[in-house]
Each structure stands twice: as structure tokens, then as C-alpha cells.
Amino acid sequence: MAVTPQELFGLDNLPYGVFSIPGDPGESGEPARRRIGVRYGDHVLDAGAAAHALGSPHTPLLRAPSLGPLLAAGRPVWQSVRAALRDWLGNPAHRETVSPLLLPLHPPAESPRLTFHLPFDVADYVDFYASEHHATNVGRIFRPDGEPLTPNWKHLPIGYHGRAGTVVVSGTPVVRPSGQRRPPGAEAPGFGPSRRLDIEAEVGFVVGTPSELGSPVPMAAFRDHVFGVALLNDWSARDIQAWEYVPLGPFLGKSFATSLSPWITPLDALEHARTAPPRRTHPLLPYLDDTGPDAEPQGLDLRLSVYLNGTLISEPPFSAMYWTAAQQLAHLTANGASLRTGDLFASGTVSGPEPGQRGCLLELTWSGAEPLRLPDGEERAFLADGDEVTLTAWAPGPDGARIGLGEVSGRVLPAR
Amino acid sequence: MAVTPQELFGLDNLPYGVFSIPGDPGESGEPARRRIGVRYGDHVLDAGAAAHALGSPHTPLLRAPSLGPLLAAGRPVWQSVRAALRDWLGNPAHRETVSPLLLPLHPPAESPRLTFHLPFDVADYVDFYASEHHATNVGRIFRPDGEPLTPNWKHLPIGYHGRAGTVVVSGTPVVRPSGQRRPPGAEAPGFGPSRRLDIEAEVGFVVGTPSELGSPVPMAAFRDHVFGVALLNDWSARDIQAWEYVPLGPFLGKSFATSLSPWITPLDALEHARTAPPRRTHPLLPYLDDTGPDAEPQGLDLRLSVYLNGTLISEPPFSAMYWTAAQQLAHLTANGASLRTGDLFASGTVSGPEPGQRGCLLELTWSGAEPLRLPDGEERAFLADGDEVTLTAWAPGPDGARIGLGEVSGRVLPAR
Incomplete structure (x- = not known):
């Protein structure tokens, strides 16, 4: 029985990664800007953009180019961000705002594929x-x-x-x-x-x-x-x-x-x-x-x-x-x-x-x-x-x- | 035979470190600002301040709070910075500018002693x-x-x-x-x-x-x-x-x-x-x-x-x-x-x-x-x-x- 991405990466999962979109210029014009993504089914939510669009207090953490600040923020913040993501993705009231920020993992042939990066700086x-x-x-x-x-x-x-x-x-x-x-x-x-x-x-x-x-x-x-x-x-x-x-x-x-x-x-x-x-x-x-x-x-x-x-x-x-x-x-x-x-x-x-x-x-x-x-x-x-x-x-x-x-x-x- | 600090830490040595002066506020008001220091005899040259005062192109590297940027700059820059430091400390023409930037390692009792920090972030x-x-x-x-x-x-x-x-x-x-x-x-x-x-x-x-x-x-x-x-x-x-x-x-x-x-x-x-x-x-x-x-x-x-x-x-x-x-x-x-x-x-x-x-x-x-x-x-x-x-x-x-x-x-x- 095939398991769908929707099941493997549903609202109870929501793993974090860091991606960039080839051709998307960084702030200083150069390498494509790194963004925190949250996997949802076959899509990746641009989490920083969603936080910004929905006026979330977690916007600075989620607009970082790495998971570092979120990791450092501690467990109460991890839980609060997770609850917010479940709401943004699960609550129909946010659908109009969130839908355009869900980027396909397998885009049409002419579109650039997302590039994934090491999501945090490995310390030891x-x-x-x-x-x-x-x-x-x-x-x-x-x-x-x-x-x-x-x-x-x-x-x-x-x-x-x-x-x-x-x-x-x-x-x-x-x-x-x-x-x-x-x-x-x-x-x-x-x-x-x-x-x-x-x-x-x-x-x-x-x-x-x-x-x-x-x-x-x-x-x-x-x-x-x-x-x-x-x-x-x-x-x-x-x-x-x-x-x-x-x-x-x-x-x-x-x-x-x-x-x-x-x-x-x-x-x-x-x-x-x-x-x-x-x-x-x-x-x-x-x-x-x-x-x-x-x-x-x-x-x-x-x-x-x-x-x-x-x-x-x-x-x-x-x-x-x-x-x-x-x-x-x-x-x-x-x-x-x-x-x-x-x-x-x-x-x-x-x-x-x-x-x-x-x-x-x-x-x-x-x-x-x-x-x-x-x-x-x-x-x-x-x-x-x-x-x-x-x-x-x-x-x-x-x-x-x-x-x-x-x-x-x-x-x-x-x-x- | 005692060896003097002047001999051990003369112009042919010039090692680098990172220090702060207790009570010296950082840019954002809080912990004392970290500065790159160069040891010269019993003193520490505030290298960033000296570079700035003398209009050196190396000022940004030497005003960093860590040796990281200087380390990353590569050997030609290391040699150029070293030559500049020898000039700043050894050329009498710079004495008036440089002397006030030489901080004693053993200050009078009422003055704060310099605090030394790990001079760079250890990677592996x-x-x-x-x-x-x-x-x-x-x-x-x-x-x-x-x-x-x-x-x-x-x-x-x-x-x-x-x-x-x-x-x-x-x-x-x-x-x-x-x-x-x-x-x-x-x-x-x-x-x-x-x-x-x-x-x-x-x-x-x-x-x-x-x-x-x-x-x-x-x-x-x-x-x-x-x-x-x-x-x-x-x-x-x-x-x-x-x-x-x-x-x-x-x-x-x-x-x-x-x-x-x-x-x-x-x-x-x-x-x-x-x-x-x-x-x-x-x-x-x-x-x-x-x-x-x-x-x-x-x-x-x-x-x-x-x-x-x-x-x-x-x-x-x-x-x-x-x-x-x-x-x-x-x-x-x-x-x-x-x-x-x-x-x-x-x-x-x-x-x-x-x-x-x-x-x-x-x-x-x-x-x-x-x-x-x-x-x-x-x-x-x-x-x-x-x-x-x-x-x-x-x-x-x-x-x-x-x-x-x-x-x-x-x-x-x-x-x-």
C-alpha cells in the first residue's frame, strides 16, 4: 500500500528545513536567499513569509536564514511555533494567505526546483x-x-x-x-x-x-x-x-x-x-x-x-x-x-x-x-x-x- | 638570567589576542566590547583603535570582536597586517598616536585589569x-x-x-x-x-x-x-x-x-x-x-x-x-x-x-x-x-x- 506524502507529512509532522529558490536574489543581490521551510505533504511552506503575512511574533525567528535562532529559543518557543504552524496550515481562515506560500517540491518542468541546505550550523x-x-x-x-x-x-x-x-x-x-x-x-x-x-x-x-x-x-x-x-x-x-x-x-x-x-x-x-x-x-x-x-x-x-x-x-x-x-x-x-x-x-x-x-x-x-x-x-x-x-x-x-x-x-x- | 617582556614580546613577535576592558560598554550597551589586541612587551595594543587612528585599510578586520575575519583573510593579508603593526609600533613617527592605545597588562591597583577571551570561534x-x-x-x-x-x-x-x-x-x-x-x-x-x-x-x-x-x-x-x-x-x-x-x-x-x-x-x-x-x-x-x-x-x-x-x-x-x-x-x-x-x-x-x-x-x-x-x-x-x-x-x-x-x-x- 502506497503511503501518500499527505499522510507522511501532515499536520502532525511539520518538519523544518532550509531552502532557497534558484534565481531568487539574496538581500545583497547575491546567492539565493535562504529561507526556513516547513514540509507539508508535497509542498514546502515558506515559514518566514507566512509568519510575516499573518503578523506572528515569531516572524524574526522564522525569517532567519538558518534554524539556529529557533533552535536556541528553547522548548516553550518550539511548542508555540509548532502550534502556530498547525493553525496556519490547518485553519481554513488562513487558506487564502497561506496557499501562495506553499511551494511545490516537484514543480512543473520549466520552474526551478527548490535547493535544500544544511538547516543549521553543526557545532560539535x-x-x-x-x-x-x-x-x-x-x-x-x-x-x-x-x-x-x-x-x-x-x-x-x-x-x-x-x-x-x-x-x-x-x-x-x-x-x-x-x-x-x-x-x-x-x-x-x-x-x-x-x-x-x-x-x-x-x-x-x-x-x-x-x-x-x-x-x-x-x-x-x-x-x-x-x-x-x-x-x-x-x-x-x-x-x-x-x-x-x-x-x-x-x-x-x-x-x-x-x-x-x-x-x-x-x-x-x-x-x-x-x-x-x-x-x-x-x-x-x-x-x-x-x-x-x-x-x-x-x-x-x-x-x-x-x-x-x-x-x-x-x-x-x-x-x-x-x-x-x-x-x-x-x-x-x-x-x-x-x-x-x-x-x-x-x-x-x-x-x-x-x-x-x-x-x-x-x-x-x-x-x-x-x-x-x-x-x-x-x-x-x-x-x-x-x-x-x-x-x-x-x-x-x-x-x-x-x-x-x-x-x-x-x-x-x-x-x- | 631573567628575560624581559620587552624581549619576549618585541617587534619580532606581535601575537594576537582578544580582550575587553571591564566597565567599557559594548555597542549595544551591554557586555564589555571585545577588541583585538596585539601584545607588545608588558602592554596590549588596541589594534582596531590604532588601525582607525592611522587610517589603515585593515581597520574593519582589526575592529572585529574576534580574530575570525583576520584568520579568514588569508596569508597575504596576514603579512600585510603584520608589516603594518611593526610600523605602527616601531616607527617613532606614530608614537604620539599609538602610545595612548597601549594598555598596560599590569595596571595600577585602582584600574581594571584587561579580560582575555577565546580569540576565535573554534570550528573543529x-x-x-x-x-x-x-x-x-x-x-x-x-x-x-x-x-x-x-x-x-x-x-x-x-x-x-x-x-x-x-x-x-x-x-x-x-x-x-x-x-x-x-x-x-x-x-x-x-x-x-x-x-x-x-x-x-x-x-x-x-x-x-x-x-x-x-x-x-x-x-x-x-x-x-x-x-x-x-x-x-x-x-x-x-x-x-x-x-x-x-x-x-x-x-x-x-x-x-x-x-x-x-x-x-x-x-x-x-x-x-x-x-x-x-x-x-x-x-x-x-x-x-x-x-x-x-x-x-x-x-x-x-x-x-x-x-x-x-x-x-x-x-x-x-x-x-x-x-x-x-x-x-x-x-x-x-x-x-x-x-x-x-x-x-x-x-x-x-x-x-x-x-x-x-x-x-x-x-x-x-x-x-x-x-x-x-x-x-x-x-x-x-x-x-x-x-x-x-x-x-x-x-x-x-x-x-x-x-x-x-x-x-x-x-x-x-x-x-
Whole structure:
């Protein structure tokens, strides 16, 4: 059954992005002006123009060229802006004003298509490793004779900092990275284009409200600080990563590109997707303990799909993630590290218990030993030049409806 | 022999910082206006005011509240501004104009002292691990039965991303971080204030000119992209780090605070400090090879000093670093990762071959086994609450003079 854009992006969703219209001059005459857009069905509402036309007090926030000011404004404002948008789009009294400000995502051939931009300046980017299935598979592949999980894995959400400056918006081509990699059995490394280019299907969380240096953010304050979620593809060069990552972690194997979906879905649109995380097998320290009788369910039932050149290759369930985003935020700040508006932290590869639910090629092909067969007869152990990868997702909404998370897509260009 | 501030901060040095004068209202009435300062002896030149008074075309860059615009302006502008500053401060014809704009660092008791700020917005922060002596000592401490260096160490400068949002300016107090740490022999971790709080004496490099995504920056372009250097203390909680860092590297053991000196010394002030790095024991891949007959020496002869509560505890020589900053930049971008203005990359702990040249307490006390004895009779394995750590450095200048790098200082506050 096809799900319509009207259902995926209805009044209960209303994700935010930043777009421009090619040919639309900026204030100073040059690059096309960036505008905040809100997705509604197959259209994008020019939110700043709507706010202005309707005399909203939120006009300055919504006429900004980035989501930054809105993110920084804090949860009461997020809720007030969301309520206003539902009124503008849902109340027939505003139809005449709002209709001309709804721009089609798929305009007639002669009209320019909207361009989407990274919707906010990424401050710090942190990547977690929160799927037990992923971590176990990776452990089995890399350390076949050892315990698949390291001793710390069940006690803390393992994470590390990535490169904020190379987070790019969906649609940005990804140049195959070159780097050092040591072929099996060789003494010294060689240098050249990665031969094991991979994806990682992840969910990113966007911080709005900052926190003070020295003050941890408890799990209970998660919704005061985190604005929303976005799909994320953490491109990974497995051969570069394998040679470099001991002892200080992944670096160039990841830092060449991280793709983010253009739409940031507010947490308030995902209330019906909240679900209990998997049963905790080890006692948790108090700052991470979400097993108490009063604990609110902080898991999220997001259904991801991974497409390689249009073929569905995996359906990772986010509900299977062992560590929740609330635990990740509490851990990230447990040492007093401060948050800034625009901080982005990602879940780590989303993999479920079944083979068809694995979120990266390393797992899906078992490190290349079991290549994927595509409909055109080609095989893939890792990505080939020209390959296009797209992640999509949806979540349960009210009354059995679906909340769409949009997509994050990228095509591999040959190494330079 | 005491070295005077006039020698350390003469016309051949001229480092940049950002300061404010308490009580000096900002443009909009509130927090004291931030100004770009240039250190000259015991004084700070209000560089924007001087540029304005002398009708310089660089006035907008120098009246900015941050070094950002100057960093972004590129090397020809850096050189032109530096030449102008030497003229303004050195040419007697300008004395009458410039003298009132030289503010004392140590004003009379009744006058407000200048406040120093982080001189630029840190974009991405990367920390390397470039001292062979440090890496060898750490390897011996943590893996007494294995090879001290990992197989990749002599082939690439190992690095990882740190938290840009918790880089703080010298003088900012450092709250002792809490976190998970597993006592020796225990099965499960506990949570509490770090018991092994340490320093790392490092040198940071500040990127000015950005680079394009997908385009590596070769070693030869180092001086086109890197503006200058600053002293850096990479505070480290060894117990938190030891429990968390396998397999994805250091995270909360480092991300609570990284202190930066207020003065950024332009690379052009360090021409006399250039020196050949240590002999390379392994052949290097072409993008890192600095052994050719035409290779310019890219090491830097910086003499660091580490003080604990005023007592000199170590004198790490930067000239002993195996990997140069030019190699680090070439490696950092070898996969096509782009640079942004304000990127900061640090050398890693600077340790020399001698015991008195080690750049962190982990090495200086051999993981606590050989505590330091301070003049007041106290012992230190790691830092105690109230301890103050100060790093200073100087470099050879022209005609036997010294170029001062200022200092980076911080005091440990008890855990909250």
C-alpha cells in the first residue's frame, strides 16, 4: 500500500528545513536567499513569509536564514511555533494567505526546483555506537576469537567526536576518499582510494538549548535540550578505519563526509513513536538508569529503510537500539561538558536482530564474504563509484497514521 | 638570567589576542566590547583603535570582536597586517598616536585589569599523538608486555577529534570531572569524581584559510592555511579515559575542558625556530615524506615549561616531536576532509627523551608509582583540587633573542 506524502507529512509532522529558490536574489543581490521551510505533504511552506503575512511574533525567528535562532529559543518557543504552524496550515481562515506560500517540491518542468541546505550550523558532532546487534556483529567480524562486546559496552553508551565541518546535506555527492590502508599480510601500508567504502544508517539528534560548562544534563531534561531528529548516513571507509583506529579511534575513515537529511523532525511529532528500549541485561549507574517504575519510555519506534541504487537492501528498526538518545545526552554531559545550539549527536549504526535489518554493508555482506546481489545482476561487497544510497524512515503517528522522516541520499563519485 | 617582556614580546613577535576592558560598554550597551589586541612587551595594543587612528585599510578586520575575519583573510593579508603593526609600533613617527592605545597588562591597583577571551570561534578541534617519547611511555605504562608503539604509529600521525565547544581560554577554572571508572580488579564500574586528573602540555595550530571538501592540502601549502600557534593544555581524566577508550577512542576523559593560551603567535614570528624534525626511522608515503633534499624544515624549536603551583616540573622540547604540524595537516585532509577558518589542531602531549621533559603527570609520575615531591612537602601523583597548572614557552628569534608564546593556565575546582 502506497503511503501518500499527505499522510507522511501532515499536520502532525511539520518538519523544518532550509531552502532557497534558484534565481531568487539574496538581500545583497547575491546567492539565493535562504529561507526556513516547513514540509507539508508535497509542498514546502515558506515559514518566514507566512509568519510575516499573518503578523506572528515569531516572524524574526522564522525569517532567519538558518534554524539556529529557533533552535536556541528553547522548548516553550518550539511548542508555540509548532502550534502556530498547525493553525496556519490547518485553519481554513488562513487558506487564502497561506496557499501562495506553499511551494511545490516537484514543480512543473520549466520552474526551478527548490535547493535544500544544511538547516543549521553543526557545532560539535558526536557519534555513538548504541546498537547491540551492530556492535556484536562488528566484534564477531573483527575479533572472531574474542568476546564480541568490549567490557564497557553494557555500562555506558560508547561514543566519540566526529568532524562537524564535513557534515553535508542530503544530495551532496561523496568523493571516494583516499588514505592509508594496509592489505592483509603486508608489513607497510599503501595509499590510495578506499576499496571498502561503506554506509552507516543512523539517526541524528539536534541540540537546541545549550547547557553550562560543568553542569551535567540529566535524562529527565532531554526534551528541554533536544529539538528534533534527522536521518544521517555516516559514510565509512573500512580499510582506512581498520588501519588507523587503534588506539585513539576512527578519524579519516569517517571524517570525509557525513550526510544529513534536509528535514529536522521535532521530537513533539514523535510522541506516538515513544517505546520502551530493550530489556537492560546489566544494572545501570543512576545517571543512566531508565528502568525505574516512573521512567518514561525513551526509545523511539522509527522504521528505517536502506536503498542501494533504488533496491531496498535493509530495514533497520530503531526500536532495537540498546541505548536511548536520553542516555546518550546524559552520558555526553556527565563530565560537565557543555552543549551548544547546533550540537548533533548520532545513534551509531542502526541494526536489528535479523540479517535483513543490518545498517551497514560491513554487516550485510559480512565484511565482503557474502556480497549483495542487485537486480541488475551486479554484486556489491562495498560501494562502487556511481552508487547511490538513500535512507528513509517513518514513525507511528496518531490514529495509525505515519510520520515521515524524509530521506538522506548521496552518490559516490570516483576518487580525485 | 631573567628575560624581559620587552624581549619576549618585541617587534619580532606581535601575537594576537582578544580582550575587553571591564566597565567599557559594548555597542549595544551591554557586555564589555571585545577588541583585538596585539601584545607588545608588558602592554596590549588596541589594534582596531590604532588601525582607525592611522587610517589603515585593515581597520574593519582589526575592529572585529574576534580574530575570525583576520584568520579568514588569508596569508597575504596576514603579512600585510603584520608589516603594518611593526610600523605602527616601531616607527617613532606614530608614537604620539599609538602610545595612548597601549594598555598596560599590569595596571595600577585602582584600574581594571584587561579580560582575555577565546580569540576565535573554534570550528573543529583535532588532537594528535605526535611525540614518540610520549607514545612510547604511555605504551609501556598501559601495555607493559606488548610493543609500546602500535604498528601504525611510524606510518601516520595518529589523531582524533575532540570537543570544540569546551575549548576555553587560559584562566578559566576547570571543574574536576565526574564519570565512570572501574577500579583495578572490579567487575563493574563506579561513578564519581576523577581520581587521576592530569594535564597534557601541547602546542595548538590555528587554521585561517579554509579548503574545499574533496581537496587534500599538501605539506607545501601548510603556511597558506595555518595562521599561528598557541599553547594548549589538554586536561585528561586518566581513569575515565582508561575505561571508555576501547574501541572508539578518548571521549569524556578529555571533553570536559581544553585550555588555550590567549595569544596566537603568527607562524611568521617563528621563522627562526624552524628546525629539522627527528630522523625518520621508517619510509614515509609521498604525502607525508619530508626527507627529500628540497624539503623545508617543518619542525619548530619551542621550549615549553610546565609549572604546578608555581614549581617547574618539566621542560618539554617541541623540537623532539616526531610528526610535524605540516604532516598533521596533510594527513588530516588526505581523505578530502575540508578545513574551516578556526579549525584547531594540537600536537599531542609534548615529551622529550629525558624524564624531566615529560609533558603529563601520567609519565612524570609513571602512572602514580613515582609521585612528584613539591617544595611544600606535598606529593602529587595526579592533580589535587586547588592545584594550578601553567604552561609557558619561548622560541629562538632573530639575533639570539627570544619569542614568547605567553602562557596557558588553569586551576582545578572540586567536583560539583
